[in-house]
Amino acid sequence: MARLDIDFCGIRSPNPFWLASAPPTDKAYNVERAFEAGWGGVVWKTLAEAGPPVVNVSGPRYGALLAADRSLIGFNNIELITDRELETNLAEIAAVKRRWPDRAVVVSIMVPCREESWKAILPRVEDTGCDGIELNFGCPHGMSERGMGSAVGQVPEYIQMVTAWCKRYTRLPVIVKLTPNVTDIRFPARAAKAGGADAVSLINTVNSVMGVDPDTLRMSPEVGGKGTHGGYCGPAVRPIALHMVTEIARDRETAGLPISGIGGIGSWRDALEFIALGAGSVQVCTAAMVFGFKIVQEMISGLAAYLDAKGLASVEALRGRALPSVTEWRYLDLNRVSKAVINQDLCIQCGRCHIACEDTAHQAITAQRDGRRHFEVKEEECVGCNLCVNVCPVPGCITLRELAPGEIDRRTGQAVSGTALEWIQHPNNPLRSGA
Amino acid sequence: MREPRRADIRLGRLSPQTYVAHFADRVAPLTEAQALLEANRCLYCFDAPCMQACPTHIDVSSFIRRIAEGNARGAAESILESNPLGGSCARDCPTEVLCEQVCVRNTQQGQPVAIGRLQRFAVDALMASAQPQIFTRAPASDRRVAVIGAGPAGLACAHALAREGHAVALFDAKPKAGGLNEYGVAAYKVAGGFAQREVEWLLAIGGITLRSGWRLSSTAQFEALRREYDAVFLGVGLGNTQQLGVPGEALDGVVDAVEFIGTLRQAQDLGTLPVGRRVLVIGGGMTAIDAGVQSKLLGAESVTIVYRRGPQHMRASRHEQELALTQGVGILHWLAPVEVLGEDGSARAVRFARQRIEGERLVPAGEELVLEADMVLKAIGQRLDGRVLTECKLAQRDGRIATDESGRTSIANVWAGGDCIAGGQDLTVEAVAHGLRAAHDIDRQLRGERSRPEQ
Numbered sequence: 001m002a003r004l005d006i007d008f009c010g011i012r013s014p015n016p017f018w019l020a021s022a023p024p025t026d027k028a029y030n031v032e033r034a035f036e037a038g039w040g041g042v043v044w045k046t047l048a049e050a051g052p053p054v055v056n057v058s059g060p061r062y063g064a065l066l067a068a069d070r071s072l073i074g075f076n077n078i079e080l081i082t083d084r085e086l087e088t089n090l091a092e093i094a095a096v097k098r099r100w101p102d103r104a105v106v107v108s109i110m111v112p113c114r115e116e117s118w119k120a121i122l123p124r125v126e127d128t129g130c131d132g133i134e135l136n137f138g139c140p141h142g143m144s145e146r147g148m149g150s151a152v153g154q155v156p157e158y159i160q161m162v163t164a165w166c167k168r169y170t171r172l173p174v175i176v177k178l179t180p181n182v183t184d185i186r187f188p189a190r191a192a193k194a195g196g197a198d199a200v201s202l203i204n205t206v207n208s209v210m211g212v213d214p215d216t217l218r219m220s221p222e223v224g225g226k227g228t229h230g231g232y233c234g235p236a237v238r239p240i241a242l243h244m245v246t247e248i249a250r251d252r253e254t255a256g257l258p259i260s261g262i263g264g265i266g267s268w269r270d271a272l273e274f275i276a277l278g279a280g281s282v283q284v285c286t287a288a289m290v291f292g293f294k295i296v297q298e299m300i301s302g303l304a305a306y307l308d309a310k311g312l313a314s315v316e317a318l319r320g321r322a323l324p325s326v327t328e329w330r331y332l333d334l335n336r337v338s339k340a341v342i343n344q345d346l347c348i349q350c351g352r353c354h355i356a357c358e359d360t361a362h363q364a365i366t367a368q369r370d371g372r373r374h375f376e377v378k379e380e381e382c383v384g385c386n387l388c389v390n391v392c393p394v395p396g397c398i399t400l401r402e403l404a405p406g407e408i409d410r411r412t413g414q415a416v417s418g419t420a421l422e423w424i425q426h427p428n429n430p431l432r433s434g435a
Numbered sequence: 436m437r438e439p440r441r442a443d444i445r446l447g448r449l450s451p452q453t454y455v456a457h458f459a460d461r462v463a464p465l466t467e468a469q470a471l472l473e474a475n476r477c478l479y480c481f482d483a484p485c486m487q488a489c490p491t492h493i494d495v496s497s498f499i500r501r502i503a504e505g506n507a508r509g510a511a512e513s514i515l516e517s518n519p520l521g522g523s524c525a526r527d528c529p530t531e532v533l534c535e536q537v538c539v540r541n542t543q544q545g546q547p548v549a550i551g552r553l554q555r556f557a558v559d560a561l562m563a564s565a566q567p568q569i570f571t572r573a574p575a576s577d578r579r580v581a582v583i584g585a586g587p588a589g590l591a592c593a594h595a596l597a598r599e600g601h602a603v604a605l606f607d608a609k610p611k612a613g614g615l616n617e618y619g620v621a622a623y624k625v626a627g628g629f630a631q632r633e634v635e636w637l638l639a640i641g642g643i644t645l646r647s648g649w650r651l652s653s654t655a656q657f658e659a660l661r662r663e664y665d666a667v668f669l670g671v672g673l674g675n676t677q678q679l680g681v682p683g684e685a686l687d688g689v690v691d692a693v694e695f696i697g698t699l700r701q702a703q704d705l706g707t708l709p710v711g712r713r714v715l716v717i718g719g720g721m722t723a724i725d726a727g728v729q730s731k732l733l734g735a736e737s738v739t740i741v742y743r744r745g746p747q748h749m750r751a752s753r754h755e756q757e758l759a760l761t762q763g764v765g766i767l768h769w770l771a772p773v774e775v776l777g778e779d780g781s782a783r784a785v786r787f788a789r790q791r792i793e794g795e796r797l798v799p800a801g802e803e804l805v806l807e808a809d810m811v812l813k814a815i816g817q818r819l820d821g822r823v824l825t826e827c828k829l830a831q832r833d834g835r836i837a838t839d840e841s842g843r844t845s846i847a848n849v850w851a852g853g854d855c856i857a858g859g860q861d862l863t864v865e866a867v868a869h870g871l872r873a874a875h876d877i878d879r880q881l882r883g884e885r886s887r888p889e890q
Contacts, residue, residue, distance in 0.1 A: 068472075350478045350539045351482055351483075352480065
C-alpha cells in the first residue's frame with residue numbers, strides 16, 4: 001500500500017487533501033465534520049485583526065456557471081474573510097487542534113500591511129497550537145478595496161515585506177497564498193521566497209463577473225440591484241491553476257519551494273495532476289461545497305489505488321513527475337507528425353468531427369463515401385490538430401496516431417524524419433542558432 | 436336447460452375519475468427542466484439523420500438546440516416553418532420508426548433523444564404564449580383554391596396557400612375540422628382537445644373559410660369546384676372501411692372500429708360509451724391497436740387483438756404493439772375470422788381458422804378456434820370512397836388516387852394528398868408533407884399564370 005501521508009514544509013498530515021481557507025473551514029463545527037470525514041488538513045478561514053468583525057452581505061454571495069445538466073463548472077463568491085470574533089476563532093482553533101493532533105491545522109490570516117498588525121496577531125495564532133499560517137494575499141473582492149488580499153498579492157514588494165515580518169514574528173511555517181490576477185505568477189512567487197516563505201499556495205480565485213440577468217438586464221448575482229466582481233473557482237479554473245503551479249515549479253528561482261496546489265480539484269485525478277506538476281499538498285473548496293465533505297474518501301481511495309497501480313510508494317514519489325514534460329513552445333519537435341484516426345466500429349455517425357474540421361479547420365474529414373454517410377480522415381489534409389478528437393462525443397473513437405520515422409506524411413509527401421527539429425534550429429527561424 | 440346468454444355490453448364500467456385518468460396524455464408532456472436535460476442530449480449532428488427521416492424535414496437539431504438555449508419560441512418557429520401541424524405530429528407520429536429511429540444516440544446509448552416530446556414542448560409553449568401566431572400572410576392574391584377535406588393534408592395545404600396570400604375555401608364532411616386528429620387517433624395521444632386548438636391556430640392565419648358538413652357527393656359538384664376555383668386539392672382520406680365478409684357480421688355487437696373510435700373521440704362523457712366485457716379486435720394496424728387499447732381503458736375485462744398474419748406483418752409498429760401489451764391487451768397471430776357466432780341476434784363468439792403462408796398466400800392450416808366475445812371490433816383496413824371520384828374520371832392506382840411527385844392528379848388543376856393517394860404509409864406527417872408539396876406546386880402555378888401577360 002502506498003503511503004498517502006505527507007510532510008509539507010514541516011507540516012504533517014495523514015493525506016495530501018486539505019480544505020482550503022473558505023466557508024467550509026469557517027468554524028469548529030465544520031472543521032470537526034471535515035476531520036471526521038477524513039480530510040488530512042484544513043486551512044482555517046482567514047482571520048482578521050481584533051476589533052469590530054467584518055460584515056458580509058446577506059444576499060447572494062455565490063454564483064455558478066453550470067453545465068447543461070446543471071453540474072457545476074465554475075463558481076464565484078463575494079464572501080469576505082471571517083465575520084466572527086477573533087477570540088472565538090482562536091479558541092475554536094486551539095480546541096480543534098487538541099482534538100485532532102494528527103491533522104494539519106493551518107490558519108489563514110489577513111491584516112493590514114502594517115508591521116504592528118502582523119506582530120500583534122501572529123503570537124495569538126501561534127498560541128492555538130496550529131501547524132502553520134497561510135497569508136491571504138489572494139482574495140480579489142471586497143478586502144482588496146481596503147488594501148488587503150489581492151491588493152497585496154499583486155505587488156511583489158509587499159509580498160516580500162509582509163512575508164519577512166511574519167518570519168520575524170512567528171516560528172510557524174509560513175505559506176504565502178498567491179492571487180492569479182497577475183500577468184506573471186513567477187514574480188509574486190519569487191517575492192514570497194525572497195521574504196523567506198516556507199511555501200506558496202495557489203491559486204486564489206480569479207476576478208469574475210458571472211453574468212447578466214436577461215429579464216432585469218442587471219449583472220447577476222446582485223444584491224439590491226447591484227453586483228460586484230467576485231472570485232472565480234471550481235473546475236473551470238483548474239487549467240489556469242495548473243499552469244501557474246507549473247510555472248513556479250519550473251522557475252529556476254523558485255524551484256524546490258513547496259507548493260500547495262489549489263484550483264478546481266474535485267477528484268483524485270485532479271489532485272494527481274497538481275502533484276505530478278510539483279504540488280506537495282492540495283487544497284479543495286468548491287467540490288466540498290458542492291458534494292459535502294465525504295468526497296475526500298473517494299479522493300483518498302482513488303489516489304491510493306493509482307499509486308499502487310503505478311508502483312509509486314508515496315505521494316512524494318509522484319510529486320513533480322510530469323514536470324520534465326513541460327517546456328517552451330520553441331522546444332517542441334516540429335518534425336513529429338500525427339494523423340487523426342476514426343474507429344469506424346465506435347463511430348455513431350453524428351458528423352461533428354466532419355463539420356468542425358470542414359468549417360473551422362483543415363477540411364480533412366469526409367462526410368460521405370459511395371454516396372453514404374461516412375466519416376473518415378483524409379490524411380493528405382490532416383495536420384493532427386486534435387480538434388476532431390475533442391469534439392467527438394464517443395470516448396476513444398477518434399485518436400491521433402503518430403507517424404513512424406520514415407513513414408510518408410501524405411499531406412506534405414515527405415518522409416517523417418527520425419530526428420527532432422525544434423524552432424530554435426528551424427530553417428524558417430531567422431534567429432535560429434547558428435543562423 | 437340454461438338461461439339464454441345475454442351479451443355483456445355495458446356503459447359506465449368505471450368511475451368518472453378513472454375515465455379521466457385513463458384518457459389523459461399517454462406520454463406526459465415534458466417539464467421545462469426535463470426538456471432542457473433532454474435537449475442537451477442532442478449532439479447537433481452534421482446533416483442530421485433525424486431531419487432526413489422526417490417526411491416534412493423538420494430541422495430537428497436546430498429546434499432542439501433552441502430549446503436547450505431557452506428559446507422555445509424560436510424552436511416552435513423552426514418546427515412550424517417546416518410543418519404547421521408540428522403539434523399533432525409531435526403527439527401521434529410513430530417517431531420510433533422515423534426521426535428517433537435514426538438518432539445517433541441509439542447507437543451510443545440505446546436511447547434516442549426524445550424528439551417527439553421535445554417538439555411537443557416547443558409547440559405547446561408557443562401555443563400557450565401571449566402571441567401564438569408566428570406567420571403573416573403575403574398580400575392577398577386574387578386566386579382562390581378549394582381544399583376538400585380538413586384533415587392533416589388539407590389543413591397543411593390550406594395553411595400554406597393562405598400564407599402565400601391565396602383565398603382558401605376548406606370543405607369537410609364532418610362537423611369539425613381536424614380529420615383523423617379529431618376523429619381517428621386514440622384519445623390519449625391528442626388529449627386535452629389539442630386537435631381543435633391546432634385547427635384554430637392554423638385558421639387564425641386568415642384567408643381560410645371553413646365549410647363543415649359539406650361532402651363531395653356528385654360529379655356536378657366537382658365540376659362546379661373546378662370552374663369556381665383556380666385550383667382544387669383533394670385530401671378526402673379513406674371514407675370506407677373494409678368488411679369481414681363472413682357470416683354473422685351483421686349481429687349486434689359487431690362494430691366498426693373506426694366508428695367506435697370516432698364516437699369515443701366525440702363523447703363528452705366517456706361513461707356513456709358501451710363496451711363489451713370481452714372484446715375481440717380483428718385487424719393488425721394502428722386502428723386495431725387504438726381500438727383495443729381504448730376498449731381496455733373503457734373498462735373491458737379482456738381485450739384481444741386477433742390478426743391473420745405474424746407480428747412482423749402488422750401495420751402497427753412494434754412500439755404500438757408493445758403499448759397494447761403493456762396496457763393488458765392480448766395479441767393473437769395467424770388467425771383469420773371464419774364466422775361470427777351469435778345468440779338472440781347478438782354476437783357471442785368468433786370462430787377463427789389458423790393460417791399459414793404458402794408461397795405468398797395465406798391458407799388455412801386446418802385447425803379452428805372459437806373465442807368468446809361480447810363485442811367484436813372490425814379494424815381490417817380503410818379504403819378510398821371512390822365512387823364519385825371514379826365518376827369524375829380521376830385516375831386511380833391501387834384503389835387510391837394516382838398523383839405525380841408534386842401531388843398533381845390526372846385532371847388539370849386538381850391536386851391530392853394524404854391517405855387518399857396511392858403510395859403512402861398513411862401517416863399524419865406524410866399527409867402534411869403531401870399537403871405542403873401540393874400547396875407549393877399550386878402556388879407556383881398560380882403565380883406563373885398571374886405573371887403571364889393578359890390575353
